[in-house]
Amino acid sequence: MQLDLFDIVFKELTIAVGLDNLKVNWSYSKMQTFRECPRKFYYQYYGSKKRNAKAEPLKERLIELSKLSNKYMVQGNLIHQLVSIYFRQAKKGEVWDLNRLTNFGLMIIEEIIAYNNAVKTGIAETPKFPKPILKELYYSTVPDNDIKDESIDTVQKCLNNFFGSDNYAHLRYGGTRPSSKIEGDCSFLLNDAISVDGKVDIAFLHQRQLIIADWKTGKKEIEDTSLQLLVYALWARQLTEWSFDSIEIQKAYLATDVLEKLAFSELHLERAKARIMQDGEMLKEMDEFGKDSVKEAFTMHRGKNCKLCPFEEICNSK
Numbered sequence: 441m442q443l444d445l446f447d448i449v450f451k452e453l454t455i456a457v458g459l460d461n462l463k464v465n466w467s468y469s470k471m472q473t474f475r476e477c478p479r480k481f482y483y484q485y486y487g488s489k490k491r492n493a494k495a496e497p498l499k500e501r502l503i504e505l506s507k508l509s510n511k512y513m514v515q516g517n518l519i520h521q522l523v524s525i526y527f528r529q530a531k532k533g534e535v536w537d538l539n540r541l542t543n544f545g546l547m548i549i550e551e552i553i554a555y556n557n558a559v560k561t562g563i564a565e566t567p568k569f570p571k572p573i574l575k576e577l578y579y580s581t582v583p584d585n586d587i588k589d590e591s592i593d594t595v596q597k598c599l600n601n602f603f604g605s606d607n608y609a610h611l612r613y614g615g616t617r618p619s620s621k622i623e624g625d626c627s628f629l630l631n632d633a634i635s636v637d638g639k640v641d642i643a644f645l646h647q648r649q650l651i652i653a654d655w656k657t658g659k660k661e662i663e664d665t666s667l668q669l670l671v672y673a674l675w676a677r678q679l680t681e682w683s684f685d686s687i688e689i690q691k692a693y694l695a696t697d698v699l700e701k702l703a704f705s706e707l708h709l710e711r712a713k714a715r716i717m718q719d720g721e722m723l724k725e726m727d728e729f730g731k732d733s734v735k736e737a738f739t740m741h742r743g744k745n746c747k748l749c750p751f752e753e754i755c756n757s758k
Contacts, residue, residue, distance in 0.1 A: 465723075466716060466719055466723060468638075468668065470485060470723070477740065477741040477745065477746075478741070479735065479738045479740040480749050480751055481738060482730055482735050483505075483735075483754065484506060484750075484751070485730065486731065487499065487735065488502040488503050488506035493730060494733070496735075506750060507750075508578055508750035509573060509574055509575065509750075510574060510576065510750075511574055511576055513572070514552065515595070515657060517572075518545060518549070518595065519594070519595065519655065519657045519694060520623070520641065520655055520657075521548075522541055522544065525541065525544070526541055527615040527642070528622060530615075531618060535616075537603075538600070538604075541599055542596060545595040545599065546595065549588060549591045549592060549595070550588075551571065552571055552572060553577075553584050553588050555567065555571040556574055560578070574587065575750060594695065597694075598657055598694035601694050601695070605697045607698070608692060608694075608699065610646065611642060611651075611653055614646055617644055619681075619682070620643065621640060621642070621644070622641075623640075624643070625639060626640040626643075627675075628675050629678075630713065630716075636671065636674070636675065640652055640675070645683075648683070648686075649684060649686050650684040651690065652669075652672045652673075652676060652688070652689050652690070654672070654692065655692050655694060656691055656693045656694065657694055658695060659693070660693055660698055666702060666704070666708070667715060669704075670704060670709055672689055673689055673709060674709060674712065674713075688701060689701070689704070690702070740755060
């Protein structure tokens with residue numbers, strides 16, 4: 441069986457794999473980070489953790505840097521938050537229109553920019569609700585007005601498509617139904633050794649068909665994201681709260697008004713399970729190196745993604 445047909449691009453899914461009585465935490469962010477740069481993986485999951493890699497000499501600085509985000513992550517998270525607010529309010533009987541939701545998003549952008557400026561000047565107070573710190577503003581590599589304008593454009597573009605496109609009409613309707621799941625838990629037991637925890641953007645029942653969709657806020661992806669969506673299918677097959685005859689998995693690209701559907705079979709699901717176990721073995725092998733602060737075991741990959749990495753400062757100082 442060929443196992444390299446699917447690249448690892450999960451969204452906030454954590455899988456505990458039992459291997460030789462040792463559970464290995466498998467997640468989208470972990471595997472995406474590892475394939476991008478193993479050294480970043482070490483810094484993020486070992487070096488910057490107080491209870492891990494205790495011999496790491498740069499521990500305190502890594503902890504500070506681990507708090508950094510970037511403009512793409514912040515914009516994507518904000519769109520997810522706004523769409524979730526729309527559905528949750530609609531379920532309560534209060535339907536927000538495009539203007540209200542957009543204005544709320546713009547207010548959040550203003551607050552984020554103001555907080556980042558306060559952090560730079562050293563006068564920021566700890567907010568009641570945590571706000572992201574953008575790497576671009578932290579190092580002053582991009583003017584705050586440029587970040588603000590780009591974020592406003594992204595919010596307006598995505599929300600205009602969300603409200604106005606016929607591609608998402610079924611999602612707008614299905615998400616407001618009382619039984620729909622919005623940004624909800626999708627935890628399940630894969631088998632006696634593996635448990636899966638994650639979050640699904642939107643799921644609902646339509647004419648005995650379970651529809652699951654994943655919001656995308658960037659351009660249409662070139663890489664294969666099938667494994668991320670196949671895990672949603674594995675989760676759906678173990679549901680007891682809905683009775684359905686088929687599962688349809690979709691990717692909704694809000695910025696470009698594109699909707700994609702995933703075709704899959706039993707063979708695809710079996711391959712997904714096998715890939716999870718394969719990665720679990722690798723993570724187990726690397727775990728001891730991470731705990732022992734052996735960062736040299738984690739290769740440094742330099743490339744275009746370094747500009748988005750919160751730990752670029754550490755690598756450049758060497």
